[in-house]
Amino acid sequence: MKKLRRKVYMAAGYNTVSLGTGRKEFNPKKERPGLEHYIKEAGQGTLKQIGGGKNVDEGAIGNFMASRFNKQGHLAGFIPMIDEDLQYKPCIRTEGACASGALSLASGIKSVLAETADVVLSLGVEVQNSMKAIYGADVLAGAGWFKNRKSGHAFFFPGQFSDRAGAYYEKYGMEYARSGMRQWFVNAIENARLCPTAQEYENKVPDLAGLYDKMTPNGKSFVDNLNVLDCSKVSDAASAIAILSEEGLERCGIPKSEAVEVISIAQVERNITNDPPDRTELTAIKKAVKQALEMAGITKDDLATIEVHDCFSIAGILTTEALGFAKPGKGAQFVADRNTARDGKIPMNTTGGLIGWGHPTGGTGVHQAVTIWEQLTGKAGEAQIKIPKDRPYGMTINMGGDDVTVVAIVYKRGDL
Amino acid sequence: MNYDERLQNVSVLGAAGKMGSGILLLTAVEMADLSLKPENKGKTFCLNAIDVSPQGLAGLMKYLKVQVQKIAEKKTVMLREIYADRADLIENECIINEYVFDVMNIVRPVTTIESAYDSNLIFEAIVENRDLKTRLFSQINENNKNKPYFFTNTSSVPIHTLDEGAKLDGRVLGFHFYNPPAVQKLVELISLENNSAEMTEFAKAFAKNLRKIIVPSNDKAGFIGNGHFMRDALHGIHEVERLSKEMPYAEALYIINKVSQDFLVRPMGIFQLIDYVGVDVVKFIMEVMNPYLPDEDLHSDLLDKLFEMGVKGGQNSNGSQKDGILKYERGNPVAVFDPETKAYVDISGFKEKCDEKLGPLPGSWKPWKAVNFSRGKKEEMLKTIFTETNKMETLGAELAKAYNAKSNEIGNYLVSSGVAHNVEDVNTVMMTGFFHAYGPVNKYLK
Numbered sequence: 001m002k003k004l005r006r007k008v009y010m011a012a013g014y015n016t017v018s019l020g021t022g023r024k025e026f027n028p029k030k031e032r033p034g035l036e037h038y039i040k041e042a043g044q045g046t047l048k049q050i051g052g053g054k055n056v057d058e059g060a061i062g063n064f065m066a067s068r069f070n071k072q073g074h075l076a077g078f079i080p081m082i083d084e085d086l087q088y089k090p091c092i093r094t095e096g097a098c099a100s101g102a103l104s105l106a107s108g109i110k111s112v113l114a115e116t117a118d119v120v121l122s123l124g125v126e127v128q129n130s131m132k133a134i135y136g137a138d139v140l141a142g143a144g145w146f147k148n149r150k151s152g153h154a155f156f157f158p159g160q161f162s163d164r165a166g167a168y169y170e171k172y173g174m175e176y177a178r179s180g181m182r183q184w185f186v187n188a189i190e191n192a193r194l195c196p197t198a199q200e201y202e203n204k205v206p207d208l209a210g211l212y213d214k215m216t217p218n219g220k221s222f223v224d225n226l227n228v229l230d231c232s233k234v235s236d237a238a239s240a241i242a243i244l245s246e247e248g249l250e251r252c253g254i255p256k257s258e259a260v261e262v263i264s265i266a267q268v269e270r271n272i273t274n275d276p277p278d279r280t281e282l283t284a285i286k287k288a289v290k291q292a293l294e295m296a297g298i299t300k301d302d303l304a305t306i307e308v309h310d311c312f313s314i315a316g317i318l319t320t321e322a323l324g325f326a327k328p329g330k331g332a333q334f335v336a337d338r339n340t341a342r343d344g345k346i347p348m349n350t351t352g353g354l355i356g357w358g359h360p361t362g363g364t365g366v367h368q369a370v371t372i373w374e375q376l377t378g379k380a381g382e383a384q385i386k387i388p389k390d391r392p393y394g395m396t397i398n399m400g401g402d403d404v405t406v407v408a409i410v411y412k413r414g415d416l
Numbered sequence: 417m418n419y420d421e422r423l424q425n426v427s428v429l430g431a432a433g434k435m436g437s438g439i440l441l442l443t444a445v446e447m448a449d450l451s452l453k454p455e456n457k458g459k460t461f462c463l464n465a466i467d468v469s470p471q472g473l474a475g476l477m478k479y480l481k482v483q484v485q486k487i488a489e490k491k492t493v494m495l496r497e498i499y500a501d502r503a504d505l506i507e508n509e510c511i512i513n514e515y516v517f518d519v520m521n522i523v524r525p526v527t528t529i530e531s532a533y534d535s536n537l538i539f540e541a542i543v544e545n546r547d548l549k550t551r552l553f554s555q556i557n558e559n560n561k562n563k564p565y566f567f568t569n570t571s572s573v574p575i576h577t578l579d580e581g582a583k584l585d586g587r588v589l590g591f592h593f594y595n596p597p598a599v600q601k602l603v604e605l606i607s608l609e610n611n612s613a614e615m616t617e618f619a620k621a622f623a624k625n626l627r628k629i630i631v632p633s634n635d636k637a638g639f640i641g642n643g644h645f646m647r648d649a650l651h652g653i654h655e656v657e658r659l660s661k662e663m664p665y666a667e668a669l670y671i672i673n674k675v676s677q678d679f680l681v682r683p684m685g686i687f688q689l690i691d692y693v694g695v696d697v698v699k700f701i702m703e704v705m706n707p708y709l710p711d712e713d714l715h716s717d718l719l720d721k722l723f724e725m726g727v728k729g730g731q732n733s734n735g736s737q738k739d740g741i742l743k744y745e746r747g748n749p750v751a752v753f754d755p756e757t758k759a760y761v762d763i764s765g766f767k768e769k770c771d772e773k774l775g776p777l778p779g780s781w782k783p784w785k786a787v788n789f790s791r792g793k794k795e796e797m798l799k800t801i802f803t804e805t806n807k808m809e810t811l812g813a814e815l816a817k818a819y820n821a822k823s824n825e826i827g828n829y830l831v832s833s834g835v836a837h838n839v840e841d842v843n844t845v846m847m848t849g850f851f852h853a854y855g856p857v858n859k860y861l862k
């Protein structure tokens with residue numbers, strides 16, 4: 001597909017709080033809201049802005065592993081629970097590990113393109129504080145090839161990205177690499193402090209860089225090349241957004257200025273049974289980004305802000321390279337020089353990303369879209385950045401597994 | 417017999433008790449780890465959990481399972497390596513469950529002492545009763561061909577009396593854990609002159625593998641920890657008795673408790689500590705120690721009186737503090753038991769008056785928690801607080817100085833009377849075993 005054959009918009013985004021360590025209301029010993037609560041809150045949050053369930057043609061929900069985290073499969077069945085008017089409407093659940101959310105977006109976009117729907121309610125959810133991290137690691141390992149589980153690390157995914165970090169250290173130097181990873185962490189927390197739903201919203205550590213430096217990676221208790229600050233959070237949260245055609249916008253009474261237009265979408269799948277061809281590169285992300293930019297007819301320099309999938313700080317660094325902002329090995333420098341900070345050359349993850357806002361795995365893809373919609377339509381509150389007139393585009397990159405399922409989407413405000 | 421062989425068959429006496437259960441847990445884990453070493457494949461490791469209480473043993477097994485699971489969850493990275501050759505164990509959960517099974521599989525909960533006849537090592541943590549301990553040791557020793565080591569956890573019985581009474585030929589030493597053994601880092605090691613070097617070496621190696629800090633103590637009643645605590649407690653009691661000549665008893669007790677906690681920057685006041693350990697236990701330890709101390713009278717009428725009235729303290733099974741000398745709400749003292757009226761007197765009724773009498777805390781004062789965990793700044797904070805206290809002439813400051821002087825004196829006495837090898841050991845015991853922020857032998861307060 002060279003261009004989308006029909007105009008597709010997104011509007012009416014909503015995020016629940018990202019609950020987990022860091023939030024004051026989080027108490028691992030007390031009972032917490034379950035899947036139903038999050039799905040309902042996020043779904044209703046969006047429906048309220050588009051005139052209710054009666055305006056919706058279809059529902060799509062992204063979720064990774066409720067079947068294990070919550071012993072609950074069949075999540076599409078929860079969509080009609082959000083609003084009576086969704087009863088008997090077509091619904092689908094999408095799964096692509098941590099890219100499940102963006103697959104829900106993709107599903108909605110495709111329905112609108114196929115003209116089978118004018119308004120799709122897209123959701124993403126994960127409730128993963130239901131178990132201790134050591135068992136959660138087993139569940140999340142499902143995003144990799146199970147045949148590799150036995151030889152993998154107890155914390156399987158941190159182990160995978162620790163190996164990537166290790167390869168990067170070896171090629172370009174550890175201290176150098178960590179200077180970039182440290183700044184990535186600092187940006188994440190500083191941005192999260194501006195977003196009331198972020199898990200790190202209440203983080204008050206005065207010297208973030210100092211804290212980071214104190215925590216030398218220790219393979220005996222965790223993984224060899226990452227500390228816990230290099231990792232995204234264990235989160236319970238849901239996000240929702242409406243995906244609409246022009247008719248859909250009209251039906252819901254949403255002016256184009258309050259919506260973002262989807263300019264392009266690229267969806268890429270890499271063979272899960274293969275190891276990454278080069279641990280210092282995210283090849284699937286590179287491919288997806290290239291396709292999305294080409295379809296949009298723009299270059300990376302036309303982007304005002306990007307939501308990238310920083311499940312680990314090293315993934316953030318490698319993504320800046322995959323995007324072409326830095327040559328291989330120069331990503332750490334690019335980040336260390338504050339180019340990706342909120343006042344930098346290309347602000348990334350302006351509400352904290354996966355490390356600062358939180359990472360409800362199956363919900364993250366939708367959360368990224370909500371953030372870009374907020375930024376491009378001026379609804380980001382305290383976290384709002386300036387969107388330059390000559391660079392009006394936003395982008396989301398959602399990744400599942402170790403660079404296996406990738407969805408990249410380019411957006412622009414609907415009336416521009 | 418090498419280290420691993422010694423640990424192939426072990427018995428814990430009193431395994432269902434407060435101390436016994438912790439000792440059993442630590443030993444079971446250490447033994448399981450040995451059994452999982454490649455060179456020990458095929459060897460059977462056996463840990464007898466011996467106790468007269470069947471209910472207690474049932475509870476012990478539950479406690480074990482929960483604790484071993486927590487331990488396994490913390491060392492899963494290592495466990496994955498240990499079970500690397502087990503193709504059937506893939507996920508963390510399977511590996512953790514297997515480890516829990518492997519540890520539990522070593523433990524045999526039994527009510528019969530005969531099980532100890534095959535052991536190479538006997539840990540003893542039964543009630544603090546010298547005759548009973550002697551009798552059990554003697555019975556096991558007569559029926560056990562392995563010439564086992566006897567490690568006793570006694571808090572106050574001199575070890576040599578057990579050695580002589582049970583005819584063990586020096587095969588006994590004090591391996592004195594602190595409560596709770598699984599958490600407290602300190603072990604007081606009380607060796608006898610006729611202990612073999614091999615046995616002491618084994619004891620040290622075992623403690624090291626349990627990641628404990630060892631402080632050697634001589635075989636003098638009470639050893640270091642209780643040697644200090646009992647005398648420190650008596651000083652507190654005497655101060656209360658002295659002050660009660662001028663003020664109501666409950667107020668005097670409140671004042672001394674506050675001085676020994678806040679003014680001395682300790683984790684809890686002396687009377688809260690007595691309640692924590694148990695009025696009955698403290699009284700009992702004093703009774704066991706006293707006959708060995710001809711120049712001292714380690715005894716308190718007040719504790720006897722409280723004990724008779726059923727005021728005991730100690731902990732509930734969930735770990736919360738029972739009422740004793742003080743009454744607690746959410747762990748904080750709220751009233752003082754008055755033996756005259758046999759009723760608790762609310763602290764709120766006289767707190768303000770007493771605090772005024774004591775005078776303010778130094779301006780630079782911080783509570784124990786803030787000082788003790790202030791990494792690197794602790795000494796400086798203590799110096800600042802106590803330099804200020806030294807300049808103060810309030811009742812609070814004066815009582816604190818006297819209290820610290822007494823604590824100092826006890827510390828030095830433990831060395832001069834041959835209980836401790838040096839003051840550093842005394843300080844280590846009080847800081848690791850009692851969580852004091854600084855040792856009794858210090859130059860902070862004058």
Ligand SMILES: NC(=O)c1ccc[n+]([C@@H]2O[C@H](COP(=O)([O-])OP(=O)(O)OC[C@H]3O[C@@H](n4cnc5c(N)ncnc54)[C@H](O)[C@@H]3O)[C@@H](O)[C@H]2O)c1
Binds near residue numbers: 432540541543570593
């Ligand atoms: N509690 C402490 O703070 C502490 C600290 C250090 C040392 N110690 C010492 O540890 C020992 C045990 O103290 P505790 O507080 O655990 O006591 P406890 O009362 O909790 O446990 C004693 C256990 O011994 C069992 N027992 C009694 N007679 C027995 C027998 N004949 N055979 C087998 N088991 C028998 C009891 O059923 C009980 O389970 C004492 O010597 C004590 O001085 C206690």
